[in-house]
Amino acid sequence: MLDLLVLAACVGGIVVFGLAVSRRKARAEEYFLASRASRWPAIGLALFASNISSTAIVGLAGAAYGMGISVYDYEWSAGVVLAFYCVFLLPFVLRSRVYTMPEFLERRYDARARLYFAALNVFLNVFVDSAAALYCGALVCRMLVPGPPLWAIVAVLAGAAGLYTLAGGLRAVIYTQAAQAVLLIAGAAIISSIALTRAGGWHAVTRGVAPGMLSLIRPSSDPGVPWPGLALGIPVLGLYYWCTNQYMVQQTLAARSLDDGREGALFAGLLKLTVLFLMILPGTFAIVLFPHLKRPDLVYPTLMLRLLPEGLLGLVAAGFVAATMAAVASTLNSAATIITMDVVKRIAPRLTESQVVHIGRRSMAVLLLVAMLWAPQLQRFGTLWQYLQAMLAYAAPPIVALVLTGTFWRGANAAGAAATLVLGTACGIAFFIANVPLHLLHLHFLYVAPLLLGIDTVVLIVASAWRPARTSAVASALVWTPAHYRAETERLRSVALWRNYRVQALALLIMTTVVVMIFR
Numbered sequence: 343m344l345d346l347l348v349l350a351a352c353v354g355g356i357v358v359f360g361l362a363v364s365r366r367k368a369r370a371e372e373y374f375l376a377s378r379a380s381r382w383p384a385i386g387l388a389l390f391a392s393n394i395s396s397t398a399i400v401g402l403a404g405a406a407y408g409m410g411i412s413v414y415d416y417e418w419s420a421g422v423v424l425a426f427y428c429v430f431l432l433p434f435v436l437r438s439r440v441y442t443m444p445e446f447l448e449r450r451y452d453a454r455a456r457l458y459f460a461a462l463n464v465f466l467n468v469f470v471d472s473a474a475a476l477y478c479g480a481l482v483c484r485m486l487v488p489g490p491p492l493w494a495i496v497a498v499l500a501g502a503a504g505l506y507t508l509a510g511g512l513r514a515v516i517y518t519q520a521a522q523a524v525l526l527i528a529g530a531a532i533i534s535s536i537a538l539t540r541a542g543g544w545h546a547v548t549r550g551v552a553p554g555m556l557s558l559i560r561p562s563s564d565p566g567v568p569w570p571g572l573a574l575g576i577p578v579l580g581l582y583y584w585c586t587n588q589y590m591v592q593q594t595l596a597a598r599s600l601d602d603g604r605e606g607a608l609f610a611g612l613l614k615l616t617v618l619f620l621m622i623l624p625g626t627f628a629i630v631l632f633p634h635l636k637r638p639d640l641v642y643p644t645l646m647l648r649l650l651p652e653g654l655l656g657l658v659a660a661g662f663v664a665a666t667m668a669a670v671a672s673t674l675n676s677a678a679t680i681i682t683m684d685v686v687k688r689i690a691p692r693l694t695e696s697q698v699v700h701i702g703r704r705s706m707a708v709l710l711l712v713a714m715l716w717a718p719q720l721q722r723f724g725t726l727w728q729y730l731q732a733m734l735a736y737a738a739p740p741i742v743a744l745v746l747t748g749t750f751w752r753g754a755n756a757a758g759a760a761a762t763l764v765l766g767t768a769c770g771i772a773f774f775i776a777n778v779p780l781h782l783l784h785l786h787f788l789y790v791a792p793l794l795l796g797i798d799t800v801v802l803i804v805a806s807a808w809r810p811a812r813t814s815a816v817a818s819a820l821v822w823t824p825a826h827y828r829a830e831t832e833r834l835r836s837v838a839l840w841r842n843y844r845v846q847a848l849a850l851l852i853m854t855t856v857v858v859m860i861f862r
Contacts, residue, residue: 344652344653344656345486345652345656345659346486346487346656348656348657348659348660349486349659349660349663351660352525352656352657352660352661352663352664353502353660353664356502356518356521356664356667357502357505359518371441375441375592377596378595378596378597378598379596379598380593380596380597380602380606381598381602381606382601382602382603382604382605382606382609383520383606384520384606385593385594385596385597385602385603385605385606385607385610386605386606386607386608386610386613387524387609387610387613388520388523388593388606388672389590389593389606389607389609390523390610390613390614391520391523391665391669392589392590392668392669392672392673393420393590393614394523394617394621394665398621398665399478399621399642399662399665400478400481400482400639400641401478401639402414402417402617402621402622402625403621403622403625403641403642403645404625404637404639404640404642405566405622405625405638406555406622406623406624406625406641407626407628407629407635407638407641408566408638409555409564409565409566409567410552410554410555410556410557410560410566411555411556411557411558411622411626411861412557412558412560412564412566412567413567414558414617414618415558415567415572415576416567416576416579416580417614417615417617417618417622418558418614418615418618418854418857418858419572419576419580420584420610420611420614421611421612421614421615421850421853421854422577422851422854423577423580423581423583423584423585424584424608424610424611424850425608425611425847425850426581426585427585427607428604428607428608428843428847429844429847430749430750430822431585431745431749432600432603432607433600433826434446434749434819434820434822435594435595436594436595436597436603437600441595441679441683442460442588442592442595442676442679442680442683442684443463443586443588443591444456444457444459444460444588444680444684445683445684446820447459447741447744447745447759449816449817450744451744451748451754451755451756451760451817452756452759452760453688454759454760454763455744455756455759455760455763457684457685458763459741460680460681460685462741463587463589463676463677463680464677464680464681464709466587466589466733466734466737467588467589467673467674467676467677467709468673468677468709468712468713468716469712469713469716470733470734471589471669471673472670472673472674472677472709472710472713472717473713473716473719473720474717474720475665475666475669475670475673476499476500476666476670476713476714476717477492477496477717477718477720478639478666479495479499479662479663479665479666479667480492480496480499480717481639481640481643482642482643482659482662483495483498483659483663485643485646486655486659493714493718496714496717496718497714499667499670500710500714502667503666503667503668503670503671503674504671504706504707504710518667518668518671521664523613523668525664526661526662526665526668527613527620527661528657528661529658529659529660529661529662530621530624530658531619531620532650532654532657532658533642533645533646533649533650533658534619534620534621534623534627536649536650537624537627537628537631537649538627540627540631541627541631542630546630547626550629550630551626551629551630555626556626556861557861557862558862559858560572565786567788568786568789570788570789571786571788572788574788574789574791575735575787575789575790575791575792576788578735578738578739578742578791578792579734579735581742581745581746582734583734584607585745586741586742588677588679589672589673589677592672592675592676592679593672594606601841601843604843605843605846608846608847608850611850612853615853618857618861621642624641624645625638625641625642627645628641628644628645631645631648631649632644632648646658646659646662670710670713673713674706674710674713675706677705677706677709678702678703678705678709679702681701681702681705681709682698682701682702682705683698686698686701686705732787734791735787735788735790735791735794736770736771736773736790736791736794737770738791739766739770739791739795739797739798740762740763740766740767740770740794740798742795742798743762743766743798743799743802744759744762744763744802746799747803748821749820749821749822751803751821752813752818752821753803753806753807753813754802754803754806755806755809755810755811755813756811757805757806757808757809758801758802758804758805758807759802759806760805761802761805762798765797765798766794766797766798766801769794769797769798770794773785773790773793773794777790
């Protein structure tokens with residue numbers, strides 16, 4: 343009862359806080375992008391909370407339990423990707439003043455790219471991100487309260503997150519996510535520390551766990567994260583997730599300035615380094631503590647219920663539920679933004695500000711209902727982490743090809759983009775059918791992603807060269823050149839060294855390298 347009271351108080355407090363910072367008569371820019379006035383600490387915490395949802399906590403701990411800490415390769419590589427994002431892509435995204443990444447693709451190519459990417463984003467946001475977060479949150483809550491069915495707990499969690507998100511939009515999401523991130527980090531640190539102590543300390547863990555389970559660099563035959571997949575496949579997934587996915591990019595779109603956006607993104611990369619201790623090593627400790635669990639996705643809930651005393655369990659569970667709400671709120675807001683700004687606003691451009699916000703709220707409610715209905719179905723799949731990453735491996739390469747090639751090559755045009763989206767999608771579907779249900783290829787999904795990216799890039803280059811077209815002034819302004827680097831170098835001469843984002847990015851990369859070398 344004490345645990346339930348603590349959990350209810352924390353969740354209720356988050357909802358009340360979200361409603362308190364909401365503005366029910368918000369303008370479109372206020373509702374979808376928090377008036378573009380967010381500062382870097384809030385952006386960094388919001389990015390971290392959106393990424394480290396209950397889905398990631400359950401998935402990472404379960405993957406570490408089943409295949410070792412090499413799953414951390416997905417996490418530390420985020421710092422590298424975010425450094426790339428800050429240097430090459432974020433300046434163009436913020437200067438374009440777009441609401442969504444599909445809108446950004448239209449500026450670079452045409453409306454076909456925008457509509458395709460809008461549909462892909464909404465699909466992945468609802469069926470992958472939101473549904474998986476609700477499923478994981480419900481999994482933990484059902485172990486605390488075993489009576490209600492899974493769908494009922496999913497409905498309660500969705501209702502709690504949807505209440506303040508519908509009311510306040512991104513402003514409410516970012517403020518609540520900052521609070522949720524603090525609660526999540528505190529809860530994860532508590533359970534990791536207790537698990538390590540109960541396992542007998544680090545030396546006991548190294549004696550009780552196979553050496554390969556504590557290595558980040560795995561052989562090419564490894565079923566989890568083979569080293570060629572780390573070098574070639576994870577960057578593809580990371581580029582899509584951190585640099586193009588509206589679910590994540592929307593946090594930086596709300597930045598008050600380019601410096602705030604960059605510092606917030608790099609701050610998130612720094613926070614990602616803590617994931618090894620907070621969420622992955624607990625799965626390794628569980629190998630010693632609970633070696634015979636039936637399903638890897640039960641690792642983290644089992645650690646919570648078997649190790650934490652009364653009262654403290656409620657606090658850690660609150661952090662877990664807060665992570666669920668953060669992910670659902672963020673994905674709902676981003677998907678509703680895409681539907682409203684990329685679809686409805688194009689069809690009816692004369693809508694008033696209040697009408698746009700009203701449509702956004704209705705879209706969000708419908709998407710929430712769809713995610714609620716799909717979430718219970720995820721128990722039919724294998725490990726949650728494999729489900730999440732494999733979905734991206736087949737779907738993301740065409741978009742990554744358009745963004746990467748379009749950022750560095752002025753010749754990429756709308757005809758090439760259209761051919762890439764059509765043929766790239768067809769190739770992704772063909773590879774999925776041959777690899778998953780038919781088992782004809784037996785390719786690891788981390789090999790599929792770079793292979794598809796290579797095919798899509800070739801298609802984009804060949805099709806663009808086959809049907810050359812003059813690049814518009816708007817599209818040309820979104821292409822990176824060495825002149826941009828030189829101009830920024832001049833600007834940074836007057837910036838204090840500790841505020842120089844290049845120095846910050848370099849420091850992040852050095853810290854990341856040190857962590858990887860320790861656990862290589």
